[in-house]
Amino acid sequence: MDVKIYTTPTCGYCHQAMSFLDELGVPYKEHDVSRDRAAAEEMVRLTGQMGVPVIVIDNQPVIGFDRNRIRQLLASGNGSKKSVRFGLKIADALKVAPQMGLAPTPGVIIGGVTPGLLGEKAGLKPGDIVTGLNGGSIKSAADMEKFLAAVKQGNIITINFLRDGKTRKSEIVV
Numbered sequence: 001m002d003v004k005i006y007t008t009p010t011c012g013y014c015h016q017a018m019s020f021l022d023e024l025g026v027p028y029k030e031h032d033v034s035r036d037r038a039a040a041e042e043m044v045r046l047t048g049q050m051g052v053p054v055i056v057i058d059n060q061p062v063i064g065f066d067r068n069r070i071r072q073l074l075a076s077g078n079g080s081k082k083s084v085r086f087g088l089k090i091a092d093a094l095k096v097a098p099q100m101g102l103a104p105t106p107g108v109i110i111g112g113v114t115p116g117l118l119g120e121k122a123g124l125k126p127g128d129i130v131t132g133l134n135g136g137s138i139k140s141a142a143d144m145e146k147f148l149a150a151v152k153q154g155n156i157i158t159i160n161f162l163r164d165g166k167t168r169k170s171e172i173v174v
Helices: 012-024 037-047 067-076 093-100 141-149
Strands: 003-007 029-032 054-057 060-063 088-092 108-113 129-133 156-163 166-173
Touching: 003 012, 003 037, 012 067, 012 166, 029 037, 037 054, 037 060, 054 067, 060 067, 067 156, 088 093, 088 141, 093 108, 108 141, 129 141
Parallel strands: 003 029
Antiparallel strands: 003 054, 054 060, 088 108, 108 129, 129 156, 156 166
């Protein structure tokens, strides 16, 4: 997936858009149009617009900071069949949590996270208990494996999990 963002240093929405992409784990190339005349001309040629931010996702421009449109384009992605690796060691939380001194909870306990893969980018850590993915409940390792097997590059995944007894949420673009 190719993502570019045309910005200026004083543009608040540009900073918000870059933070949003960072939160989703989406790599992008920033082009500061106040310093790069060629980038400014390219932005105008692509969109007819002189204002920033302009975000281009796989040659589809988004004018302004439109979260919904950005999510839509990221989710449609390239539809690649390439396998996705989360790098998580998981087990049924109902079985393993009591052995670790934790309350038995339906879900999946994270035993390990491989550096640099999607699990780490989503902010998951050993000891976290995943209870839901994209609004559906996860009750066992089998549930999670089934869900993750169907994930394609470009999908957006919302992960609900418990850490230190508190409910948390993370979102990542695969």
